[in-house]
Amino acid sequence: MSLDKLAPTTPLSDLKVLELGQLIAGPYCGQILADFGANVIKIEPPGKGDSMRQWGEVDADGEPVWWNVIGRNKQSVTLNLREPQGQAILRSLASQADILIENFRPGTMERWGLGYDVLSRNNPGLIMVRVTGFGQDGPYSDRTGFASVCEAMGGLRYISGYPDRPPVRVGISIGDTLAGIHGAIGALVALHQREKSGEGQVVDSAIFESVLGVMESLVPDYDRAGKIRERNGGFLPGIAPSNAYPARDNRDVIIGANQDSVFRRLCAAMGQPTLADHPDYATHRARGANQQAIDDAVAAWTRQHDAQEIVDRLAEAGVPAGLIFRAPDMLADPHFNARKSIVMVPDRKGKPLPMQNVFPRLTKTPGTIRHAGPQLGEHTNEVLKGWLDMNDAQLDTLRNSSII
Structure with missing residues (x-):
């Protein structure tokens, strides 16, 4: 650098x-x-x-x-x-x-x-x-x-x-x-x-x-739908799967696969391609209604692999995924270095x-x-x-x- x-x-x-x-x-x-x-x-x-x-x-x-x-x-x-x-x-x-x-x-x-x-x-x-x-x-x-x-x-x-x-x-x-x-x-x-x-x-x-x-649609959500946005930890309600998932080496991996086509690619990478056609998961709203179940399914898969292995596999499959970086991770990362981000x-x-x-x-x-x-x-x-x-x-x- x-x-x-x-x-x-x-x-x-x-x-x-x-x-x-x-x-x-x-x-x-x-x-x-x-x-x-x-x-x-x-x-x-x-x-x-x-x-x-x-x-x-x-x-x-x-x-x-x-x-x-x-x-x-x-x-x-x-x-x-x-x-x-x-x-x-x-x-x-x-x-x-x-x-x-x-x-x-x-x-x-x-x-x-x-x-x-x-x-x-x-x-x-x-x-x-x-x-x-x-x-x-x-x-x-x-x-x-x-x-x-x-x-x-x-x-x-x-x-x-x-x-x-x-x-x-x-x-x-x-x-x-x-x-x-x-x-x-x-x-x-x-x-x-x-x-x-x-x-x-x-x-x-x-x-x-x-x-x-x-704050996105926080105010009109309340006005039109009576919805007050609440605290939900690491995920957004109705957006699934999009969360931090545990890996075998005790690191967490962020995976965002809530779009239909991306979710299908995730299922294929997980070795469960038919999951994308299940009526509980086939659409954005269906996945949102069954958020906990789909998060559990993804977490069951990530626990079988190390974090970097998950990221590499999903990157190759076209699924957004990444590790949670701290300063030393940023300094060592090849993409940060290639772009002179630091x-x-x-x-x-x-x-x-x-x-x-x-x-x-x-x-x-x-x-x-x-x-x-x-x-x-x-x-x-x-x-x-x-x-x-x-x-x-x-x-x-x-x-x-x-x-x-």
């Missing part, structure tokens, strides 16, 4: 982005734009920086690892936005920016004199991406909205886990990530509209709505660090990982000199007054 250098240029390289967000949701939006070449200036509080610099596991040197990923491809500028002088500098930077990302509580930017009405006066084309828990308006808008709460209110938490136990959370902050993705999509849509109108706008990306948006990126000390590549893939202008998360304030002088024509004396004054 090596750093992907397929594209000399990237599709968003002409964009200037200011990222004021902290933690995950806003910074993930910035990560997406930076991965595709945008010049993302990460504005951080002097002295401590984004809390993400301290989150997650640490390496052998005591350095947090996660920052290398979520801060990648960005430039770090320190600026105290709680001080009038820092706010004035931000207004000057925003006058030259295409996009500004923030994920403070609603009203914070306005209290600092940095609301969209102020920033857009000198830059009518500015697009402001505002990522919050509950959005910019409504009765909950002023609440602190962490992903765990918003995932619960968006419907995800209730359906996650097993029916005889309390709801569980997904093992990552998926609500934050979804809000960041929706924020990036909104920014690109707003950019396209700006090409036609010349005007910017606000992108309001709420975590609870980003979760709600991927690449090696030098960390701040020059040590190679594996991390997920840029997705999705573009055939002509793919994104690239140019560097890992930067040191705090590493680019402050460069940006303030380049964007605002400041000199060394001005920078020293700002530094001595704790503005940068």
Whole structure:
């Protein structure tokens, strides 16, 4: 695995982005734009920086690892936005920016004199991406909205886990990530509209709505059929066979064969071709009504074979199947390696660090990982000199007054 250098240029390289967000949701939006070449200036509080610099596991040197990923491809500028002088500098930077990302509580930017009405006066084309828990308006808008709460209110938490136990959370902050993705999509849509109108706008990306948006037909199912989707562990009701099945070597194999033709191929691979014609299993609805029976039949077969043997046999038969991967499995897998799904990126000390590549893939202008998360304030002088024509004396004054 090596750093992907397929594209000399990237599709968003002409964009200037200011990222004021902290933690995950806003910074993930910035990560997406930076991965595709945008010049993302990460504005951080002097002295401590984004809390993400301290989150997650640490390496052998005591350095947090996660920052290398979520801060990648960005430039770090320190600026105290709680001080009038820092706010004035931000207004000057925003006058030259295409996009500004923030994920403070609603009203914070306005209290600092940095609301969209102020920033857009000198830059009518500015697009402001505002990522919050509950959005910019409504009765909950002023609440602190962490992903765990918003995932619960968006419907995800209730359906996650097993029916005889309390709801569980997904093992990552998926609500934050979804809000960041929706924020990036909104920014690109707003950019396209700006090409036609010349005007910017606000992108309001709420975590609870980003979760709600991927809840499939959960709401209309209730309205039209009176059906409340429940927790069901490793399967979806009425979708069979599609579950985790035990193998002889105590590993689980995920098999998805709920489509009629695929189920027929599974039955043949199991050595039970006539099972596909049984009236209890011949159609999608019949299999859904007899889900436990068909799962038992598949599990009885998988218990006779090792997990990798099952996956190989079903792959040859055209049946979706796979092992449950952990990080070491991904690093060792030939498909991950062939597609460079994980690449090696030098960390701040020059040590190679594996991390997920840029997705999705573009055939002509793919994104690239140019560097890992930067040191705090590493680019402050460069940006303030380049964007605002400041000199060394001005920078020293700002530094001595704790503005940068």
